[in-house]
Amino acid sequence: MDVERLLNSVGKEIFVNYFYEFKNCTNEGVLAQKLLNENPKASALSGQITRINCAKRIISDENALKQALNLILISKRLSYGIIKKAKEIKKAEFST
Numbered sequence: 324m325d326v327e328r329l330l331n332s333v334g335k336e337i338f339v340n341y342f343y344e345f346k347n348c349t350n351e352g353v354l355a356q357k358l359l360n361e362n363p364k365a366s367a368l369s370g371q372i373t374r375i376n377c378a379k380r381i382i383s384d385e386n387a388l389k390q391a392l393n394l395i396l397i398s399k400r401l402s403y404g405i406i407k408k409a410k411e412i413k414k415a416e417f418s419t
Contacts, residue, residue: 324380326394327394330377330381332374333345337378338381338395339395339401339412340408342396342412345378354371354378355368356368356371358371359371364375374412388416389417392409393414
């Protein structure tokens with residue numbers, strides 16, 4: 324699994340902001356419409372379905388999820404708020 328490619332397909336910021344919605348998604352159509360409505364750069368519903376599927380593939384594999392969150396944490400292009408939120412997700416998902 325190429326985690327970096329999958330993560331780039333989702334978008335790091337989108338992955339963090341919608342993490343729990345991706346994780347708990349029961350209706351892809353509803354979530355895809357929400358992503359389309361809330362993201363000005365999004366243009367097609369089919370693209371949002373791809374985004375959801377890529378996010379779910381990452382989330383379903385513990386090692387892939389760790390790798391994705393680590394890639395986000397070392398990113399130089401993301402805001403402090405996104406990095407902080409990614410740290411919170413990592414702590415919540417992997418604290419044992």
